[in-house]
Amino acid sequence: MQALEWIDWTVLIITLLTIVGYGTYQTRGSQNVKDYLKGGNTSKWWTIGLSVMATQASAITFLSTPGQAFNDGMGFVQFYFGLPIAMIVICMVFIPLYHRLKVYTAYEFLENRFDLKTRTLTAILFLIQRGLAAGITIFAPAIILSVVLGWDLLSLNIIIGILVIIYTVSGGTRAVNVTQKHQMVVIFIGMLVAFFIIVSKLPPDITFRKALDIAGASGKMEVLDFSFDLNNRYTFWSGIIGGTFLMLSYFGTDQSQVQRYLSGKSVKEMQLGLIFNGLLKVPMQFFILLVGVMVFVFYQFNEAPINFNPTATELVQNSEYAEDFKVLQKEQQQIFNDKQTLIQSYLNTETKNGAAYIALANEASDDLRTEAKLLIDKAADNQNIKIESNDKDYVFIHFILNNLPRGLIGLLLAVILSAAMSSTSSELNALGSTTTIDLYKRNTSEKTETEMVKASKWFTLAWGIIAIGVACVANLAENLIQLVNIIGSIFYGNVLGIFLLAFFFKFVKGNAVFIAALITQAVVIGLFLLNEYEYINLPFLWLNFVGCVIVISIACILQVFNRKENEYRA
The missing domain is CATH 1.10.287 (Helix Hairpins)
Structure with missing residues (x-):
């Protein structure tokens, strides 16, 4: 493993200091809740679209996705096939409602529709799953620096976490959004440069077409799988059905994403931002997977280590x-x-x-x-x-450190760390906002604007410390990007079902939804554990669909039963 030279360190350090400094600079004047939590509703559609994309495209995307393609090929892109469908539904249903109600968080709406306990339960489910995910997004860049510097993961988790906390607590939503716009530009440029360098390093007689032929010979170019075999985790059907429900949950009910587009100037700007994300996200993921496939082809002509860690x-x-x-x-x-x-x-x-x-x-x-x-x-x-003997997430970083020109190594490391900081800052920002608005403000006496901003910063700091703790005990599992999606799938289906009940099942009341949500969460966790121990065969993507159907079914049954019981008593 080659050591970094001064030019790489210069690029890397300047990027990190710029992110932290810019985030701090943008906090000037954010003394009221609307500015701090909703960015003053000033974001344009392109800022929203890039910010939404940056929130999802963490360091895990740029570490794990190429490694996923290196090992399993292009089939993972099917996971995102439900994204455009979800964007259309959210633009038509979720955004107009959130804007009309002038909510700070998605969960405020649930109290108006159901009751306080349903709002609180849903907010807590979000806090649990997103708190865990935030820890994983801190853990991912720690892997990079552990390879580069030879430092232990524990120390790096703490250092990176503190950097992100400083930036996030200082920044607020406006700083997060604006910073992410510039970070995504750096990310796009960095990945394009990496792709062309990989292709250029193939033998002179190996054209791009021949490289694809070599990848195809080992099954790496099999993009579509129309089978209904549940043993195949990523198929067209799991992407369209399970992926749509996951994306609806993530972009429609997860505060880390909702907060990004709630900062828009108008409904139109919010909708255009999400449509922009829906049109660009699938091609972006396809391209990142293709980068991983080209790394696979590169190592067909260059000896690879038997383990990349x-x-x-x-x-x-x-x-x-x-x-x-x-x-x-x-x-x-x-x-x-x-x-x-x-x-x-x-x-x-x-x-x-x-x-x-x-x-x-x-x-x-x-x-x-x-x-x-x-x-x-x-x-x-x-x-x-x-x-960590599982080396999928080390494949791309190994290629970067050993094969890219000096200076460009620093740029690619800056790309991955920028993605990590932007994604984690969005998550901590949303965790702090949800705790402040849905738990603290709702259950305390009236607070001034200054007190609410201070409370949000303190809660963001607390969640940052929790995320560092999660990162310190994290495990690579099978693959980091899969681990984050597994965590989301355990909770998202239930949460989405609650929101769909609120939107489309007007006869269902709060008590039925609350009980149904508790039962559903227990059932989904049970199904996940049964699948892990191989008692059943249910890939995690389907948990989103199953959880949504279960909570809607139970709530409707309970409400009908309760109505008949009341009629009988009358």
Whole structure:
């Protein structure tokens, strides 16, 4: 792993200091709640669209998505197929209602429609899932710097968390929105530059078309899966159905996103911002996945480490399993050498047999990587050390640090860290706002504008500390981007169902919804655990749809039963 040079550090440090400084600068004059929590309702549609996109596109997107494509191909893009549908529904239903009621949070509406306990429960469900997710978005950039600097993850979680807290507590919604607009420009430029450099580093006779052929030979270009097999986590149907419900929940009821477009100047600006996001988000995710696929092709011609986490590799090399690890490395090198002949033969003849042989070689390499992970886990257990053997999220950062020109390495690190800070700042901003408006203000005596702003800053600070705590105990699980979506799927379906009941089921009252929501959350958590222990087969994306249907069904049944009981008593 190459060390950073002065030009990389210069680019990286200037970017971080600019983000923190700009956020602090933008707080001047934010002495009332409307300015601090809604940015004074001054945001234009392009600021809203880029801010919404930046909130979702955290460091996890730029770390995990290329690694996801490297391992599993382009199929993950199907996860986002429900996004445009969700944007249309939110523009038609959610935004006009929120604007008419002049709410600060999405959950204020629920008290008007149902009652205080339903509003409070829904706000608490949001706080739990988004508090956990905020910890993961702090943990993601800590992975980067742990590789670059060789520092331990615990210290880095604390350092990064403190930086984000300073920026977020100082900034308020206006600073978050405006800063994110500039960050997304840097992100787009950085990823485009990275893509063209990857392609340029392929052998001279390997055109972009041939690179796609090589990726396709190993199944990396299979974008669409129309099967109904629940064993396939990402299919067209899970994206359209489960993805639509997840996106409706996330963009329509999650305060970290709702707060972004509530800052708009008008309903039209809010709607245009979300439509802009809906049109651009799927192509952006497709492109980021394609970057990961090109990294895969790059490592078909350049030897890849058997594990992309250098800390994990160093651990096992200094353990009793060192010789076993060396054997796996030699086997991998032999597979790599054999694969060069297979690839050239395939490119010359383009036969199906050639494609099959390349796929088999890559499968054999994947098997060796799995064996290497097991050795790393054994070495870590014997030394009582916590180490991440799962290296999906290290793939892209490994490529950046070892193959990009000096200066550009600093730019790409700045891109990923900018995404991390912008996403985390949105989450902490929303957590502080929800706690202030839905819990603190609603359950205390009347407060002045200054007191409310101070309370929001203190609550934001508290959530920042909680997020750091979550980051310190976080685990990479299978993949960071999947972990965040799993956390959301456990809660989002239930929350979306509550809002749909409020919008479209006028006969349902607060008590029925409150009881139904409690039952549904317990059922969804139970279904998730049953799936984890393989008692049932229900991919996490479907939890959004299942949770929504369950809470609506139970609430309607309870309301009908209660109505009949009242009629009987009368």
